[in-house]
Amino acid sequence: MPKNNAIIFLSFTLILHNSSLLACTGIFLKTTSDNRVYARTLEFMQDLQSQILVTPRNYHCIAITPTQNQHGLAWSAKYAVVGANAFNSNNFVDGVNETGLAGGLFYFPGFAGYQDVTEHNCQQSLPMWQLLTWILTSCATVAEVKQELPKLTVSKATFPGQTDVLPLHLIVHDPQGNSLVIEYINGTLFMHDNPLGVMTNSPNFEWHITNVRNYINLTPVSAANKTIAGVTFSPLGQGSGMLGLPGDFTPPSRFIRATAFSQAAPGAPTEIAAIRQAFHILNNFDIPHGSAIDAQGNSDYTLWTSAIDMKNKIFYFRTHDQFQLHSIHLMKMHLDAAQPVVFAMESPDQIIDLPS
DSSP, rough: OOOHHHHHHHHHHHHHHHGGGGGEEEEEEEEEOOOOOEEEEEEEESSOEEEEEEETTTTTEEEETTTSEEEEEEEEEEEOEEEOSSSTOOSSSEEEETSSSOOOEEOOOTTTTOOOOOTTTGGGGEEEEHHHHHHHHOOOOOOHHHHHGGSSSSEEEOOOOOOOOEEEEEEEEEEEEEEEEEEETTTTTEEEOOOOOEEEEEEEEOHHHGGGGGGGGGSOOOOOOOOTEEEEEEEESSTTGGGGGGOSHHHHHHHHHHHHHHHSOOBBBBBHHHHHHHHHHHHGOOOTTTTSBOOTOOOOOEEEEEEETTTEEEEEEETTTTEEEEEEGGEEETTTSSSEEEHHHHHHHHOSSOOO
């Protein structure tokens, strides 16, 4: 086994055997002019070696099959895409295309179950970890994704160099404000419109939506004074309307917290204001080392956080070791280049001394 593949194998084996630690959170915001920002965190217990990836138009993509001895779906990119990858792959974990369609992969352990590949559907098959890449290079709207996705077979093909199947689901958003959650459970495709625009991990999306009913008492408005037995009681400060908001790192609690914060957020006047707003919200989901540890002592932590200006096709990000925001403008890139290009996400952290 080549050295790089061996590293990938060991990394993903560790990840899959500790999948309860994988705690990503996604939100969807809009500006007062009805433009949209999609943002997410990415958590693992080790560095995924993510890079910024730009895939040009007409780039030829080939999916692998579970046996890896024949090709699956082959397609050419209709749209250029910018986003983040993992382990030097030409596939996206998160990203946006030149039409403004954006989305991300999220872990879905214990529930993901993909479709069987036969000689009849092999050439229309691809693994779940390549599905976001296909969507972003092929589709312009959520409606188009809904139309085209049932024509594909999403297989159990593994990531090169490892033997376990990655349990994933994904979300896509379009600039018109539509959001779609895509899940494969027991070999069946489920597509859920997502009016909340929120995404976390297991259980399935319908369960999370039902669970919201347990928290409909939450409000950003502080509770009013209440008189009991002639004594007037007042809240102990601002924020009492959110009393009972779950603060732990489990996917159900993060889903409720992300829903509460994103729904309470006032419409930002500009795209960059919405980007800043998204990062402020996602600060509440930043997992520090040592706060989420599995039975083997592995600690989950936030590797990077991203936010996408869907109108202007700008991918913003910061990393665990670099708080400064960085951005890459897709429409300023060479969209008809011959090959994808990558940029490092990590750079030296800058601390500005005052007075300067």
